[in-house]
Amino acid sequence: MIRVGIAGATGYTGAELIKLVTGHPGAELTAVTSQSYRGRAVQDIFPSMRNVVDLTCEALDVDALSQKIDCVFLALPHKVSMNYAPGFLKNNVKVIDLSADFRFHDATAYESAYQEHVAKDLLEQAVYGLSELYRDEIAATNLVGNPGCYPTSLLLPLLPLVRQKLVQTHGIISDSKSGVSGAGRAPALASHFCEVNESFKPYKVGNHRHVPEMEEVLSLGAREPVTITFVPHLLPLTRGMLSTIYATVTENTTGSMIRKSLLDQYGPDTFVRVLPQGEFPDIRNVRGTNFCDIGFHLDKKSGRIILVSAIDNLLKGAAGQAIQNMNIMFGMAEGMGLKLIQGAL
Ligand SMILES: NC(=O)c1ccc[n+]([C@@H]2O[C@H](COP(=O)([O-])OP(=O)(O)OC[C@H]3O[C@@H](n4cnc5c(N)ncnc54)[C@H](OP(=O)(O)O)[C@@H]3O)[C@@H](O)[C@H]2O)c1
Numbered sequence: 001m002i003r004v005g006i007a008g009a010t011g012y013t014g015a016e017l018i019k020l021v022t023g024h025p026g027a028e029l030t031a032v033t034s035q036s037y038r039g040r041a042v043q044d045i046f047p048s049m050r051n052v053v054d055l056t057c058e059a060l061d062v063d064a065l066s067q068k069i070d071c072v073f074l075a076l077p078h079k080v081s082m083n084y085a086p087g088f089l090k091n092n093v094k095v096i097d098l099s100a101d102f103r104f105h106d107a108t109a110y111e112s113a114y115q116e117h118v119a120k121d122l123l124e125q126a127v128y129g130l131s132e133l134y135r136d137e138i139a140a141t142n143l144v145g146n147p148g149c150y151p152t153s154l155l156l157p158l159l160p161l162v163r164q165k166l167v168q169t170h171g172i173i174s175d176s177k178s179g180v181s182g183a184g185r186a187p188a189l190a191s192h193f194c195e196v197n198e199s200f201k202p203y204k205v206g207n208h209r210h211v212p213e214m215e216e217v218l219s220l221g222a223r224e225p226v227t228i229t230f231v232p233h234l235l236p237l238t239r240g241m242l243s244t245i246y247a248t249v250t251e252n253t254t255g256s257m258i259r260k261s262l263l264d265q266y267g268p269d270t271f272v273r274v275l276p277q278g279e280f281p282d283i284r285n286v287r288g289t290n291f292c293d294i295g296f297h298l299d300k301k302s303g304r305i306i307l308v309s310a311i312d313n314l315l316k317g318a319a320g321q322a323i324q325n326m327n328i329m330f331g332m333a334e335g336m337g338l339k340l341i342q343g344a345l
Helices: 012-022 062-066 085-090 107-113 135-139 149-163 210-222 255-265 315-329
Strands: 002-007 027-033 071-074 094-097 143-145 172-178 228-234 241-248 272-274 292-299 304-311
Touching: 002 012, 012 027, 012 315, 062 085, 071 315, 085 094, 094 315, 107 210, 135 315, 143 315, 149 172, 149 210, 149 228, 149 241, 149 255, 149 292, 149 304, 149 315, 210 228, 255 272, 255 292, 304 315
Parallel strands: 002 027, 002 071, 071 094, 094 143, 172 228, 272 292
Antiparallel strands: 172 241, 241 304, 292 304
């Protein structure tokens, strides 16, 4: 049994991790941390966990926690995780960070979107936790930078095509929509019920912090610089994310070449489902699951491919993929504890 700790257990992704680890046959939840709920029982904070989770929130004391865990999930805000990851690694605790702090190889790219990095020396050993695309590297590392939810929804369909040069690397557009839990649990005016309900709007147009992350991964995959136009939107849903991505195909690329590329990358035993021709993803089919559904249409007239992907932002976009990475890092079956279809219709 792997002994697991969750730092930031009272946030949305932290709560998902509590549920996933509690139901995982190869892991045991031995510690949860919180600043504002320190000393409070998890079941008092989340009444749905009554009679199931018997733990109390403690302080984020790296040395004390390291005595009772083999693996820690840092479900903390950006700029916070990097202060704690080095201590856990020094104590031989494997780290899966859900923030952006270890998603970049290039510290300058991180710093352009966030702030000065205080653990730059770890960026070289950190592996980008897009499970299906970096499986071997994830298996060999002690530090995973779990991808952002928008990057997961864009990179899963696009990265295989970019790697194989089936699409051009300029002029890529992603029109992406997220449920409100993507913004985390801390209250903010923009995510109040009345601000979001029965409406739909773009936000952070031209300056979303996920853009440098996506461009770095795509550029490494293409072995040349890739820039994208990315427009996020807020959906009046609690959870779920859908991206519609437009790219121009390279000369002689056909629809069957695109399908083959995706199917070669994502076999039937992965969490990425390439839908039959003519079918497109629907958020309700992935909500409460760790799946990413992908559909596409090649518009021969314009030479553009339209890729559509859907994920649950809290699962494949965060906690589910983080558990998938834990499974890979500890040599367990990749899908252990993740065969969830309860939330889907
Ligand atoms: N929400 C998503 O869909 C999603 C998807 C992908 C990635 N992520 C990333 O995952 C991370 C967690 O996201 P979330 O949505 O779960 O956020 P959240 O709901 O705001 O939760 C953040 C957690 O961090 C704790 N925390 C806040 N400031 C802290 C500090 N200075 N020191 C220690 N603990 C602190 C909070 O706990 P207390 O106040 O109880 O201490 C809370 O438990 C973020 O980096 C986010 O960008 C989120």
